[in-house]
Structure formats: structure tokens, C-alpha cells
Amino acid sequence: MLATEDLCGTDSVVDNICMLNPDLLIQPCQHILSYLRGYSKGVDSSEIYNMFQRAGITLDHKSLDGIVRFLLLTFRSAGKNKVSADDLVSRLQKGSNKWSKESLQILHSLWSDNGESVQVHQAAQDLLSIGQIVDMQWKLSMAVSSNTCRSLNSPFVTILLKIAEPSGQIRQNAFEMTVPQFQNFHKQMKEVAAVMETV
Template identity: 60%
Template sequence: MPAAAELICGSSKVVDLISRLPPDVFSETCLHILTYLSGLSTGVDAAELSSRLSSSGITVDFGDLQSITRYLLLTFRCAGRQSLSADGLISRLEEGSSRWAKSVLQIIHKLWSEHGAEVKLQQEATGMLSIGQLVDMQWKLGMAMSSDTCRSLNSPYVMVMLKVANPSGQICQKAFEMTIQQFQNLHGQFKEIAAVMETV
């Protein structure tokens, strides 16, 4: 499906979900996404956004929040690739659905007017790349009770947890186990990478 078609074929369900959000929550969600698409943050973490909303006393179903963020990511990304003006974006959205609340469209118009040019530049730059970005890495040492890679029980292992922002902007977590030897090899490779980076 072409990008233009993707942009204007907003699901009525998602439009209804967006229209039910309080204006300040919707504005913060859009700003979170636009900050990422402008290259100023590492990704859109729906879990973190949900946590921030909850701490402000606002409860939004996590699945609904994920649907909203996916739709807004696609919409703003397509608008950036097509170099749409704020008026052009609103026009496309209205063509796609007649269910948009006026206040929602006003927020989108205002934020796209402020951040659209930055998103367009960033989309041009990242259009050539399609790899994920490592956001965070944590590890912990444990004792294996059962494992495919450890030959005997009670062997030490390292659990590695990665947070990766994939090219679509969604942050996902990946976890895997390594033997102590594998982890030491990985550590050595990171040291070599760091030494090379210092010479650049």
C-alpha cells in the first residue's frame, strides 16, 4: 500500500480512541512521538508513556495507547516523507475519517507546524538506514538451574537484557543468557569497539 493511502486510511477505532483522550494527554503523546521522529530521543516507549500518564492520575488502556502511538508514528512519518504542510496533513486526515474532533485536529496542526520541518529532515536522513538502535543494556549474574548451553546445573551464567529501538520507533526488550566465557568475550569486543571509536 502506498504511503499516501496508509496516511489517510485511519481506522475509525483509533480515531475514536484519540478523540477520547484529554487534550493535554494527546498533546504530550504527539510531542513524545514528534521528538523521536525529529531525532531527539531514542524511540517511543509506550510502557514509559503509560507509566508517566498513570503517575499523573490518567489511566489509558495500554493496548489502546499502543494503537494510538503506532497510528501517530505512521501518520507523522508519512507526512514527513511527503513534505506535507500542517494544512495538508489536516486535509489528508479529514479525507481519511470524518470522526476527528476539531480540538484534536487543532493540536495536530499546531504541533506539525512547529515540528514538521525537523521530522522531514530526520526522515530523509534515516530513510537510508534500517537498523535498530541500542537504547539500554543491563546484565545480571545468576546460577543455572537448567539451560541449553550450560552442561551442568549450578553453573554461573549471565542474563543480558537489551532495549532496542527498531526502525519503526517502537522500543522492544530482548533477553538472553550467556555463559561466563561468552560474556567475557562480548566484554572484550565492546572494549575493542570503544578503542576504535576513540580514534574516529
């Protein structure tokens, strides 16, 4: 059984999916399938949201996240369970009677083309279920006021990491370091990079 059959609000998500024209439905599916085949680090919902906005689709972030999550779970579950394109469509129809014929044809076609490579990659992913750093940004700042810090006017470095979770969602983590801590962190990262090049 596909995981998507158990989701609350499936009909409303299906309604949102079916209101997309074929080209617009294909694009987020390709982002998701690219991730599930190992060609990208994650599915960036903000990129898909901007694409929808440019196309004149007025979905809020929650509705878009529902579409992305639904398609991601559907394709991931189909990959793990080695579901054929025909079985995928059959299971989707059992989960909701709101599907349009056109949307199901698109999903069938995309799964026919990509299902096998998703299945292979999902088997490998099961062995390595850890997050991956997608992006790292840093900035140097100066503390000017604080409730907890005794020494103000001292520089610190803020690090922002974007991490692609095994689920496919990209999350952000921020933390601060003193300049000496950052220098030590930089040194350790250089050492790790040098070791990685020898592997």
C-alpha cells in the same frame, strides 16, 4: 496518501485520541515528534501509558498502542511525503469523520512547528535504517536445573537488550552466555568503544 488512511479501525483510534484533553494529547505527540526529529532513541509506550494512568485516563495497552502507532505512522508519513500542516489535517479528515476540531488544531500546530525538522531527519534516516541499542542490562545467575544442560551449578550471564527499531518501537531481546563468553563479549565491546572514540 498517508499510511494512516489505510489502517483498520481508524475511527476507534480517532475516538480515543479525541477523548484526550489537549495537554494529554500534546505529550505523546511530543514524544513521537522528538523521536522522528532524532532527539530520542524511540517511543516508549509504557512511559506514555503511565502518564495516562496518572492523569486518570483508563485506556488499555492495546488502545494506547493503537494511538501511538497511528500518530507515529501519521507523522512519519507526513515527513516522508513532505506534507504541509494544512494538507495533514485535510488528509486526516478524509480518513475519518470522527476528528474533533480541537484535536485537529493541536496536530496542525505541532506539525507546523516540527514538520520541517522531521522531514530533514526522515531523509537522513532513510539512509541508515538499523536498530539502535537503547539500554543493556546483565545479571549473573547459577543454573540449578535444566533439561538440556549436563553441568549444573555453573554460572551464566543473562543479557537484556532494549533496541529501538527503525519503526520507532522499542523491543527487548534476552540471551544467555557462559562467563568466559561474557568476558570475551566485554573485551570486544571495549575494543569497539575505543575504535568509536577515534572516529
